[in-house]
Amino acid sequence: MSNAKDNVLPKWLQLGDGIATVALSRPSQANGIQVDKLTLREPTVREMRAATLQGGSNEEEQEMVLFCSLASIGRADLEGLLMRDYRRLQTAYFRLGADDGV
Template sequence: MHDSLQQPAWLSVSDDAAVVKLSRPTACNGVDVDALTLRAPTVRDIRLASKVASDDEERELQLFASLAQVSRQDLEGLKLSDYQRLQQAYFRLVRDDGDDLRADAPAGAASGG
């Protein structure tokens, strides 16, 4: 995909994490932050999110909350465009452009936008 050639200014992705700059500061864990860091998911993260969720939306919220180490309520309070940034960051984080492995394996773990 062509989106791998140009990364948005609000996003920084490494092998282990994605840092998403928010459009405005928001309270997470009782502290105002202007960025959220999603760590790379493990199989355990995907399985746990699937166990506690009743649908794809809940599963995604649970997974992102775990990866960012914030509460689901914190994520629900984000501006929609900032949440969509988290979704984009997640899919860039799990995609492996460097070899033949495919990142579609966890596709059911988080519904994307």
């Protein structure tokens, strides 16, 4: 049974049609500019397969490859995020991929 609280989005997360926008807890570098938000788009099957191939059996590496692709940022930018903001990206990714329709 689903709890109503489970359906409430955190204030730092906005979901749209195939995208999730995450407000960062502090500005960070992304492609050479300071940003206070990152946007993830929903992955394609091709991207999922590529992340699996590039990351091998290392799930953490697969996720890093995938998030760089979905957010269109470089690896150093992703690794430069605060852990709190990386967790926000993880949460956004899983919310983005949820099929809430019946």
